[in-house]
Each structure stands twice: as C-alpha cells, then as structure tokens.
Amino acid sequence: MTEILDENHIIAERRQKLSDIRKSRVAYSNHFKPTHKSHLIHSQYGELNGEELVQKEITVSIAGRMMLKRIMGKASFATINDGTSKIQVYVSKEKIGEAVYDEFKHFDIGDIIGAHGTLFRTKTNELSISVTKIELLSKSLRPLPEKFHGLTDQEQCYRQRHLDLIMNEESKNLFIKRSQIIHSIRDTMVRESYLEVETPMMHSIPGGATAKPFITHHNALDMQLFLRIAPELYLKRLIVGGMDRVFEINRNFRNEGLSTRHNPEFTMMEFYESYADYKRMMEITEQIIRKAALDSVGKLVISYQGREVDLAKDFDRLTIVESIIKYNPEFSTTQLNDIDFLRQTLTKLTRKAPSDNESLGVLQLLLFEENTEAKLWQPTYIIDYPIDSSPLARQSDSNPLITERFELFVVGRELANGYSELNDPEDQAERFKKQVAQIESGNDEAMHYDADYIRALEYGMPHTGGCGIGIDRLVMLLTDAASIRDVIFFPQMRAI
C-alpha cells in the first residue's frame, strides 16, 4: 500500500531501467569481486605522482555506491563510495565502448557499481581510476537526498538510519567511534582479568534496579516474564559461583519516557570483582573511561557541547551534602541536616511536598537531584548514598544510615553507579522486605523480594565491588552528541 503511494516518476523511471536490465541479464548479480578498498588505494598510492602511476600501471577493481556523476559528452567522472572512502572514476567511451558507455550514462546516483581500471592522476591531480570495465551491480530504485545538503531532517535520520549513514559521514564516523569505545572497554576489562559473560534478558522477577519493566509472556511455560531492567542479581549469582571477576555489556529495558538521555532499551556494562570494594570500583571506572577516551578521541581533555571536560585529573569525590554546598553555597551543613528545612526547600523547589516518611538522607538526595546534579560538569563521584535508596549496597561500617556507594556524574548526567555489594543474606532479605512494603504502599518502581537470589547469597558471596556504566551516555560524552538518539542506530520512535 505505502509502496504504491510512495511511487513517483523518479522511482517509476528507475523501475523501468531495472526492468530493461532484467530483459538481458541477471539484475542483481553477485559475481563481482573487488580487489581493493578506496582508503587503502589512497594510503598506498596517494604519494605517487602522475608519471609514477603511469609507469606502475596499478590495476584495481572497486565496488561501491555512486554518489556523484558528471557526464561531459564522450567522457565522464563519477565518485564512488565503497564504504571506506570515496574515489573518483574516469569513464570514457573510447575505453569501455559505446554500448557500455550509453548504459553508464543512465546509471543513477545511488546505484551500486563495480569498476575495474588503472590508477592515474587527473589534470587537477586527483588520484582516480581510469575505467576499462564498469557494471551496475545493484540498481537503486529510490533517489538519494540532494548531493550538496544531504539529509538534514533529524526524524529521517533516526527512522531511516541507512540513509543517514549513506549521506552523512559524521554520523557514520560517530558509530565507528561507538564501536571503538566498546572495544576499548572490553580490552580494559579483559586485561584486568575480567570474564565476559551473558546473563538472561528475560527475568521472572525484575530486579537489580528501581524501574518499571516491560512485561511479556512465555506461551509454552505459560508464565509472565519481564525484560530485564538490570543484570545485577544474575552477575552476583556468578560471583557466588566463583567466577570472581565478571562483566557484561548488553541491553537493559526500562518502561519509561523518552528524552535526549533516555531510550527504552539502552546499553550498560556491569562488572563485579570479588574481594574488592567501591573504592576499587571508582578507580577502575576512571581507568576504563580514560582508556576509552584515548582510544576513540585520542585525548583526555575533550569538548562537550562547547565546554571543556577534563578526564585527565583525578575525578572529584564528594558526599551528597558536600556537593550541595560546593555548588549551592547559600546552604549550610546545619540546614542540610535539618529535616524540616529540607522539606520546606524541596516543597518550594518542586512545588510539591516530598512524601511523609522520607529519611534525612533521602531528602538530601532529593535536593541534590534538584539543584546540584545538573551542575556537575567535570567528572565527580558522589559518595555515601542513603541506605533506604540503595537496597543492594553494603552498609557503611562507620555509619549505618549510609552505604558504600557512588554515582559518577559528568556533564550534569549520571554516567555510572557502583558500590560495595551487600553480601549479607539476612541483611539483604530485610532490605527486600522493606522494598516490598514500598510496593504495597504504591511505589511501582520498588524492588521485589527475590527468594532465589537470597538463597544464592546464603551459600556465601565473597565481599565484592560492583559497578554499572551507561554505555550510550559514555558514547554521547566522547562523541559530543547532544541526544542519546544520535548514538543508537535505531532509537525508539513513535509508529507512524
């Protein structure tokens, strides 16, 4: 239906060309074997001058998409992009014969073509291929966006990423960088003797984070399943099992709103290390991020949305209260330890009173989220999270109200979250019970009681440090992307 509606004269003409091809040969043949890649031609022969090229008679076959075509009577130029870079081909009637040349004249921009010939330099000294054979490999039926302005419509870039990748080199380079970043992270983890593992994406009890899950159903087992919101509880089962350093890079799913920082499916790396604590996790997180920056951007002082970010210096470490005061000097420590003051301030800021029985620590955290988080531009670890908002983190030995937990903020966004893991099964059972009480009082994001996980802890889990890093957000930071949609190939869009 949409096919027919989309049809216009440009497509109709191209279909006619395709139909003519079908009359004489296999239209989408697969025999052509390119021998060279454009970027290697440029790097290997880019230094040779015209005479040297003529002498060496370097013969190449390349295949790629025709991006530009300039026909000048009996000879023409075309620009081909073979996925590595662009290269110009020179096509003359004299060299390829009248019949093929006439065919070539009707090739369309966007067609995938194969060309064979020898390297030479044009009058303007551009390394080019003088073609002796040329053929159409894949007919393109739809016209590409305009050659000069390309594709700028963001919606089209997201909905038709293939077009974005064809037309916008920056976009393609960004995704190459994304791959480099992930490769770099893997490299760091493996070098630190971590084992890469995979744990279930479908959970019968959603756990490991406070978030709304997507719900699905398994027919044969006739059971409800949830797409995972975090892999944490499974990775820690592996720690119980003696896999003492594990990491997983994979998708999490959260049934929440979309924004420039949120996509319903997003990529996280979580890693767990036995006999380590949250301080070691902060150190290795810093190390991972620096290495990723060096491997992708090539430097540690980077620019994000026009402002400098210094990844070289030791990341700042502040408690919640310290950070509020540092970035909001109008507050005093006394005020920030006064429940009534915090309640009043929050009510003023959010135009809504916080719920009744929130603890001092949670109120401080709420205020932090309100007036400090967005100001943490340079990398900053916030530490000592209140125990009631950290049901999987180990309690501090010196202060029972806080946990050995940190979150890392860069450019005003949460980038990582880690802690010394709670390995006391009885404490964990109590924490789950408190979460269940919250569910019962209407908090649909609180955690469920996971008896199977408690049972695993009861076999004994070594003390462990764990951390999760938001990969999409890290990629945003290192590629200077303003929206998470720019770093995910196919971001979630509304159906049209």
Add this chain to the structure above:
RNA sequence: GGAGCGGUAGCUCAGCCGGUAGAGCAGCUGACUUUUAAUCAGUUGGUCAUGGGUUCGAAUCCCGUCCGCUCCA
C-alpha cells in the same frame, strides 16, 4: 503532562498581514573527452502532514488531531 518551534516536489528550502504553488539539486531530452555541488539549453514532477472552521476565495487566518525537535515537570 505543559510550553515553544517545525512538517510545502525524492532531497534542501522559498512562499505565510488570503487572490492561478516556486527555486536549486535529483530525474528526463539535447550539447560537451580532465570534471570536482561540472557547465549550458529545454522539460517532467505537488492531497502544501491531517480533519474541520472562517471566507467569494486558504499553503497562508482560527480550532482539533498526528509526527518530529527543544525546553520544563
């Protein structure tokens, strides 16, 4: 959920205090044997996102809806 901005040819965009829907690129026809967004001449192509309203007359003004972007909650 609220606010602002946007949706016109395949693409990039004009047109918007109402009066026959335009350009460039792409396509088609022709000229052209070293072009670089090639050039030159001619030419095809539109449910102006969508539904209603106001009006003699709506791409343009008003209301609703859909889609997107940004900001706020």
